[in-house]
Amino acid sequence: MALAPPGSQVAPLPSNLPFRLVSKTIGQGAYASIRKAVPINAPKPIIAIKFINKEHAFKQGRLTPKQIKMEIILHSHLKKHPNIIHCLGSGEDTLWTWIAMELAEGGDLFDKIEADEGVGEDIAHFYFSQLVSAVGYMHSMGIAHRDIKPENVLLSAEGDLKLSDFGLAALFKKDGQLRVCNTVCGSPPYIAPEIVSGRRSKRADMLDVGYAANICDIWSCGVVLFVLLVGNTPWDEPTMRSDEFKEYVDTGGQTTDELWQQIPAEILSLLRGMLKLDPAQRFTLDEIRTHPWFTRKNPYLSSSGRNVNPVGLATQMLSQLRIDFTREPTQSQRGFSQDEDAMDIDSDPHRSSAVTFLSSTQPETPIADAPFDWERPPRLASHDGISASQPTSNGQQAAYRAQTMSSTPLMSQLPCSTQDMLSQDPSMTQFSQTQQGVPMTLTQAARRFADVMPSHSLARFISPHSMDLLVPLLLEALHRLGVPAPTFTEQSIAECQRVGSASIRVKMADGRRQGLNGHILVEKVVYDGILYNEVRFVKASGDPLEWRRFFKNVVVCVGDVVLRPD
Template sequence: MAPAPPGSQAAPLPSNLPFRLVSKTIGQGAYASIRKACPINASNPIIAIKFINKAHAFQQGRLSPKQLMMEVTLHKYLGKHQNIIHCLGSGEDPIWTWIAMELADGGDLFDKIEADEGVGTDIAHFYFTQLISAIGFMHSKGVAHRDIKPENVLLSGEGDLKLADFGLAALFKKDGKLRLCNTVCGSPPYIAPEIVAGRRSKRSDLLDQGYAANVCDIWSCGVVLFVLLVGNTPWDEPTMRSEEFKEYVDTDGRTTDELWQRLPPEITSLLRGMLKLDPNSRFTLDEIRTHPWFTRPNPYLGSNGKNANPIGLATQMLSQLRIDFSQDPTASQRGPNTQDADMMDIDTSPRRSSAANGNATADAIANITMLSSTQPETPVAETPFDWERPPRLGNYDGISASQPTSHHQRQAYSTQPIQATPYLSQFPHSTQGLLSQDPSLTQFSQTPSVPLTLTQAARQFNDVLPSYSLARFLSPLSLTLLIPLITESLHRLGVPVPQNTTAEEQLQQWECDGEASIRVKMADGRRQGLNGHVVVEKVVIGGERVSEVRFVKASGDPLEWRRFFKRVVVLLGDVVLRPG
């Protein structure tokens, strides 16, 4: 794709905003970014502001002014619902359109779900119930979402689901009359088959015969439920080119696929109903709501539809996140196959999916590659890295190499390759105490458990399971030793790395700056774009100097990003700080 127009993200934001910005970027796409804000003369409430660069969106993002206006209009029209991000207002200047929204201060739901594992039936049921509540409310107002996927499922600070991103929402019912939609949009793993299979004789992004957008939402919700349960999608796309989907079709839903075999019969009957190929026989919302599995009791679900046990839910979810260092991250497996060279060379134009491979027919490629996306890929050109950092623990704070440090601190920051796996017990008690409160450390334990020090003082969900990503680790190695190891791991996975990343001059500059950023741009196992940065920083924890490595996703599926993070960590192995 073409590079971003100069300054598309760096253009000055509007000067007459009716609120005060209080953060760096907390979310970003090719032409939009999200930051936190609060009232001009107060410190709360904290809200989220989505800034859309209009020129870039219209020229590079293939977004029309009408589409942008429709996103704002429909989001406002929806009003308030406890499982939908609330639109608080909007505005614009010649460069930007901005949308003020409720802040999902629990972060991304699927960032907190273990890839290839899922969350178990109780938690899956809890979040599926809330998703159906949100979709039911939207459909009752005649609005279909049309882009239900993990990127658009967020959490409140209490751990309740919040459906977000209405850039592809459409009105399917007006004045009591149903209307069909013709625009081809969605993400291949989650899109309904009638959209992909539709005939297009005039334009590749418009179907000759329309589809019922609300019925397509039901299909997408079924795929999301599947992902909640097993940590993977049932197929990469709903076409006969997908072996998993072909078997599903050939067996009328009685597939022998190992992921389906992990599901109890009462759940598979619900999934088969929601994933009926014929839209006319697909389960309705009423049929979903009366299904025995849907109506089952749930210890986390309160009578008001909200989280009845935020601390317990967060503790259970955190304990399920685990890195298995005994696995071979380069072995062929279902899911990301980053060693496939074709996947490293994908068309990442905004609003265009990249599921097709080079051996597909022209018609099949058209069926997939013209899918619109509300998660446009980050521009190929380097853009200023201005992401919000997660909060630090105690005196856990960034430190530059130019700052004076004690002899003890210099010794603690290893400049020689370590000889054995670094464990928490090797640090002083004060440092161990600080790190015992770090939830990201639990995922590296052989038998993950949540420390009492983390749960005893917790008052809400995100006190245990934070809003920021747990795709991070600590290492005693210096930047100059650690970055080449990270780069080597990326190469082994077939992930392109910018040139000169390990050049001596570059490494010394990063060591001096105390911070490095490696841009990664690839396709995931479903041939969708996956982009972000691997950020390495010097930090001080209890007087000990270490390197913190954060995997910051810019765009793409959060479960696939989690899977990518796990593979890199396993390859790095003995340089990752672990409990014990």
């Protein structure tokens, strides 16, 4: 029997599954978790299984069986499209509903985009084109997504976009007749204003006058394009309580906000068209598709809409991930909440008096503080010399420590074989303080996007320092950033040192006042007989760009212990 995923409160998973589970948790919500699986008698294909805990969904999540059934029906109705996660089947027992889906082997798109930087025009255009293709197909089938945001944008192994999570999808057209939706749902930075501002005289989560869900999707796509371009959202929520949104409205879209100043001029008319306040004036999909910027040529986009240069795209994206150790951590309205009640964010993840939300099966925040049960990312391509055992030579360990403890540890101080090994680790490139680009060792044998840019998050670093030094430093960094942190006694840190791992639970409100939750995990690892610690930042829920920003801020705070390329 497989271990139950986080948030399940040890409810046993179904025993008669028509597949074999082969991983721990790779994704999680309040009452849903995702694991990898394969056919009963074969190693491939690897698929993803979403397990929805019924008790949590119905009681804490206030979902109904009909709503879960509707997610499955609508997702299955979408059949196959190259930019939509394919639904393969479903089933249930008394405790769980499960949905089998295509595995997004490339991981999260926005995990791979630099916070506050975004990507270049070509890459933004490439992914926006594929998003429009996915949404256009959904709309042609009469289905609106209603929850388009970075958490729901995944990648294939070739780097192509895959739209996911249809827990809030709705049928807006049936038998040729348009239908309006009344349910208030979505994520505040991405939600359309007509949903937020609608009158609710009977129920807080139901509008008196319905909205056109497909037109709301257009608004969300516009915000996603903005985020691709600059690495941040244009506002917290589309209400007059947001200073950025108020200025956007008051100036008729001619805002002086510094983020808008970064948008290339030829894209502004497209964004303003998609972000029209009046749904009747908002750009249609056809108007988007015929806009001059949308029809521009793209070196990554084939005539069929696929990625024509997966390795080149991955290399370009990886080269844009950089951490500047000379900069101060972010402390602004786009930084982190220092609210004294931030630890209570789970009970009110959106922190918006304007919006009352219906939870989806991939919600913002986990309800239960369950034990850490996430799958570790695969080690480097060559596993020789890497283990979780004790170092082979105390003398060698002591000599290395004496060399590195007095200054920032550099890869050049390591044995040559370890340097060669770590040069194959994509996460190391983000710490380089030179503009040398992505090492050839990562690209020369690559054939797919995933060969250069891994599916797992790059929010990790390696340090030669001991756990009893790292854990207090990480806790001090959280305090400096105004992020609530658990208390570790000297005895608990000593126990972490003994067992070789420590987990720091993180719950906060991010820079857009949304729930951001996860763990900072410190684990020992041995390279070439020398003991190091790997520090991983594992997001349980929330915006991936905000998690990336949080990771960067912590790394800058503890920069002197981070192993870096020279």
